[in-house]
Amino acid sequence: MRRPLAALAAALLTGCQPLLDVPARAPEVRAVRIVTWNVHDLFDAEDRLLPPGAEDEVPSTAEVEAKLGALAAVLARLDADVVLLQEVENLALLEALAEGAGYEVARLVEGNDPRGIDVAALSRRPISRYVSHAGERDAAGRVLWPRDCAEVHLAAGATRLAIVMSHLSSRLSDDGTRRAAQAARMREIADALAMADPDAVVLAGGDLNDPPKAPALGPLAADGSYLDPLPAEATTWSTGVAAERLDALLVARGHAGAVVRAEVVHGTDVARASDHQPIVLDLRLP
Secondary structure, three states: OHHHHHHHHHHHHHHOOOOOOOOOOOOOOOEEEEEEEEEEEEOOOOOOOOOOOOOOOOOOHHHHHHHHHHHHHHHHHHOOOEEEEEEEOOHHHHHHHHHHHOOOEEEEOOOOOOOOOEEEEEEOOOEEEEEEOOOOEOOOOOEOOOOOEEEEEEEEOOEEEEEEEEEOOOOOOOOOHHHHHHHHHHHHHHHHHHHHOOOOEEEEEEEOOOOOOOHHHHHHHOOOOEEOOOOOOOOOEEOOOOEEOOEEEEEEHHHHHHEEEEEEOOOHHHHHHOOEOOEEEEEEOO
16 A cells, blocks of 8 residues: 555645645744644544444545545645644554655554544654553543543654643534543643643644633633634634634643744645644744
């Protein structure tokens, strides 16, 4: 699969319509670029009969290659140092995407979703720690995280980054109660990281399945300790008819001044690859 993927990504880079609103890095600013993106049902062509993939979709090999190529083309254009991903089925698929998009580091821990979709990370910088919280349970003893909550730790120059990433429960299956519990635990994890290393830049986000100001996400963001750098009108998910804000990358208030740019990237390439739009966050390095 991998050699055809590289060729397909190259063809998409040269032959498709350009992405709209791709944020270029300001040449005078030293920055680290972080992207979060729900890539929408990145499945392989194998039918997995046992949990957690018992309900997985099974596209054809050609469909998988086309999907990987479309995603790799967008990621190559975004040129991020670190990419946080949601809805990736397994590590083998992630590694194929990493090769196509030019990333050396790929991390994924299998979560609890019955469809087999997981959160993952790609990086061009060494990841010093990747910590899974998939085994945590709520007060009732149920699995807390439907698709894991992961800590991604790395350094960008002299700056240490600690990113808490998840894909919270969908509004199709949750009235907000589970998302609130997940948001509260994300906040606990982020606060503990900030306390352990006060100089680290702490971020929290992913596909939160709600706007940052939604009541269910109150435990994470309502008190203003973690700020949303995107404009209030930004949307990150669309059906072609309706658009909503479901994704976020929140920055701890004490480091909000490091944000150089925060944008949602739209375009024909993005729409071809996923129903979500990636968030691009550039942080100034000292």
